[in-house]
Amino acid sequence: MRFINCVVSFICFILSIRLFYCSDDSIGKPLVHFLGGSANVGLYLDSVCHYSSPDTWSEYLDDKNGYYQKDIKPYFSALYHETVYPLYLESNKHLNEYYNIYLRKHVELAQQKIVDFINTNETTQKTLEKVNELYQQVSLLKQRLPHIIAEKSAQISKLFVSSLQILKKLLLSLQHYLITKYRLQLKQNEPIQNSQKYKEVTSTSVASTSATGTVAETNLVTGSSSANNNQEVIPLSEWEIVKEEFNAWFTTVDKKSSKVFDILDKDIDNYLKSKIEEWDPKLQDLFKEYQTVAKKHFNLIVAKLDNIECTNSIDKDTGKITYFDAKGETQLSEYVTRPIITKLFNDAEKEINALGKQISEHLISNVDMIDEEIKSIHDESVELYEEWADIMISEWSKRMAYIDIVAAHQDNEENNEDDDSNEETSKKYWRQFLKLKKRVIKTREGLINHNIDLISVNDYLSNIQNDFETIAKETTDYLTVLKTKSELLFEKRDLKDKKLEQAKIQSQKDESERIRKAQESKIESLKNAEIKSTSTESTTNITRKPISKETTTSKLTKKDINKDSKESTVNTN
Incomplete structure (x- = not known):
């Protein structure tokens, strides 16, 4: 059970790294790139992404395993492109739309805040400096190690090459010795009447051997075996x-x-x-x-x-x-x-x-x-x-x-x-x-x-x-x-501008109406003031001059007529 928990934890850890870093637009890219500037963290995470990628293992199995290449991969590849891939494209489209419209701005703001925090926080800076020092020491060791290995490899390779050359010389000497010994034994054992024939056969055999590369070795082994076992060479027939x-x-x-x-x-x-x-x-x-x-x-x-x-x-x-x-x-x-x-x-x-x-x-x-x-x-x-x-x-x-x-x-x-x-x-x-x-x-x-x-x-x-x-x-x-978003934003702005324009027009109308009413009120006030002034003058004249009843009546009648004519004139205006 503990082993299973460890395996599950490891898988979850790898998936978290892939989600956090491996994708091109992942959330952790800016943070890791910042750390990579001083401690080269991205180099190691790139290796994790590479070796945890399904494509890497697919290429490896495709190269090493014939059954996977011919049977397993074509079947699952066809199944993937027919069923899974269309669903992936559709879901990816909707997720991208949602992310780009609603989440992208907030994510970029959070990333910027994280980077700003790392750049300004003293504790983080000290930690990075220590990690950088440690990394420099490891890098120095890493740089020196290949040179040491290369130097030792060159020495071993040189020793191996020299040993191989010595071995080749020994083999050539042994081969020359065996060939010479074999030919001497042939000349000693062949009959006099057939000497010319064996000489021709030997020369023919040597020529043929240079073409095929196998016969001389067979003859040498045969002659050498015969010499070692029987202490005499039995010549092969033509x-x-x-x-x-x-x-x-x-x-x-x-x-x-x-x-x-x-x-x-x-x-x-x-x-x-x-x-x-x-x-x-x-x-x-x-x-x-x-x-x-x-x-x-x-x-x-x-x-x-x-x-x-x-x-x-x-x-x-x-x-x-x-x-x-x-x-x-x-x-x-x-x-x-x-x-x-x-x-x-x-x-x-x-x-x-x-x-x-x-x-x-x-x-x-x-x-x-x-x-x-x-x-x-x-x-x-x-x-x-x-x-x-x-x-x-x-x-x-x-x-x-x-x-x-x-x-x-x-x-x-x-x-x-x-x-x-x-x-x-x-x-x-x-x-x-x-x-x-x-x-x-x-x-x-x-x-x-x-x-x-x-x-x-x-x-x-x-x-x-x-x-x-x-x-x-x-x-x-x-x-x-983005085009759809721009159109929506322009429509929203146009609607807002239209409302503002309508409000402005309405405000102008209201202002005009207010001014008109103010003018009418002022005119009415002036009329009332004039009427009041006229009435006061008439009363004063009547008090000062006593006149007859008829004369007064006629005068009042004329005044009333004049007053009525003035009022009608004002009303007309």
Whole structure:
């Protein structure tokens, strides 16, 4: 139970590191990069990410295990792309939209606060200094250790090479001694009448040995064994030497024809592995550049979008409008409008699409180069095999004729006792020769039409294509999200501006109405004051001059008439 708990804890720890650091946009990247500046922490975490990645182990098993390569990987790869991968893309799209719209700003703020805390906290700085000192000591030891190992390895290698050279010299001396001893024993034991014949056979055997590389060793072993066991050398007959040569030749050609396809596949596989190792850093750099450029444009667009909702201040003297951010703290260089945002989106799409086109062209050019190089390797292998087969067949067709002569000569010496046996043996060798010749020709045709195994490079290119499509899709989706967000922000601002404009118009109307009412009230006050003044004057005149009743009545009547006419005039006005 304790072991299981340890395993589960270790797995959880690794997954936490991968979640915290390994992804490109992980939360812990800024913190770890800061630490990496002094203690190179990122170097070790990169190793953890590499060896805990499923892709690393998949490549290892793909290279080492044939069953995994042919059966397990294709099945699960197809299952993944048919069922899991579409769901992953859909969920990733929704998660990215949610993160970029709601969480990204808060996460970046938290990251900045963490970095600021690390930069300003004294305890953290002291800890980092101590870790840095320790790391410097370890780095110094690490730098010196390879030199020590290389020096010792060079000494051991030098000793090994010198020992190997001495051993080769001893073997050559021993070989020369055995050959010389064997030839001397042959000359001592051969009959006088056959000396010329054995001399010719020996020279022929030596020449054939230089072509096949096997007969001299057989003769040496035979002669050496005979000398050691019986203290006398029994010379091989000419017929036996020829048969040994034929068997050695037959074995050599047969093995070569059997291995020619494996040799071609191995050459191409080595070439493909070297090309993949050469391409991968370049492609990874292009991917990083693509993501960096996209992130740069995203940051520019997001910064502008944050300033769509802004405040302003109007200078009373000049009437100039100055714009600030939503909080009113930072002055803006310009008022964000729809054409400005549209230009930012167009610039981003233009540069991102150009980089995407560059990556696609790089992949296409590499694929074309692979096709040409594989065709060149294939043609070279066919040409090499043709040349080798032509020489071997031509030389041994001549040797087959010599075998017949030797067989006939052997029959004459043995008084035709084994005539049928030697003749059957000769026919048997000719049949084997013809059969092997046909096989060589068939192997050549098969080599020409041989299907090259491109599984490794196809898988690599497929993975690269999938990675690029995923990155491009995420970039496009995020641009779409930003466009939608910008449209919403502009609509919100337009609605706000419209409400402000309506409020302003209503305020102007209210002010006009207030002024009108004030004017009417003032006019009414003036009228009342004038009427009151007129009434007072009339009363004063009546008190001072006593008049008759008729005269007063007539005068009042005239006054009333004048008063009524004035009031009507005022009312008319």
